[in-house]
Amino acid sequence: MLKNIPCWEQCTILLIYMFLLIEPIESQGLACYKCMTTDPNNDGCQDPFSSLINPVQINCQATAFGKNGTFPARFCVKINGRVLSVDSDANASYLNTVIYYRTCVVDNIMESTKLLETSGNFRLKGFQDLNGSIRLQGSMSLCAFDGCNKARSLHSSLLMASIGLLLSIYYYY
Structure with missing residues (x-):
């Protein structure tokens, strides 16, 4: 199938395909995982983390301090720790979990x-989604690239785009 297409046409098709599929992924806002422990006995947000249960959110939106509405995120964050105390507005069932x-x-x-x-x-x-305040003993990580609070890489997207291109060329011609 590919031997009937001149080399320069193959390269042109490949470049157009990559610009159409890869560039929109990169030009969107930051992609982060969003989840929170809601049941300590059945926690899909804990480590080791499963991205099948919690898919990455492309162009993640968050509130900004002192502003109304949501805005494209600049950072992904992961917080984990044992809850030492809760105030009267927070969920007391989290205490010591x-x-x-x-x-x-x-x-x-x-x-x-x-x-x-x-x-x-x-x-x-x-x-964000937490009511009241809680005091934790644990760790907090902040990062500024897609899915850095546990995610897939651009390499896998590039591989999938390449496979898709080859299949579309094969079936088109």
Whole structure:
């Protein structure tokens, strides 16, 4: 099938296909995993993480401090730790359990530390989907590339695009 197509036409088809399929993936906003422990006994958000249960969210949107609405995320975050205390507005069933929280954020929530990863005691107050505030002993990681809170790579997308191109050329001609 491919021997009937001149080489320059094959290259042109390949370039057009790559620009149409690969470029839109890269030009979208940050892709992050979003999940939270809701049942400590059956937690799909915990490590080791399964991206089958929690698919990556392309162009992840989050609220920004002091602004109304949602905006394209600039960072992915992963928080895990044992809940040491909860305030009156938070869910008391989380007390003394280990929770995992993966999401995207607009603002650098670790700007004061200038680190991308930290561990110790910290308080989450009014953070995205959490009501009230909770105090955790654990770790927090911040990153700024697609799916960095556990995700697939562009290499797999490139492989799938190449296979799709070859199949479409084969069946077209």
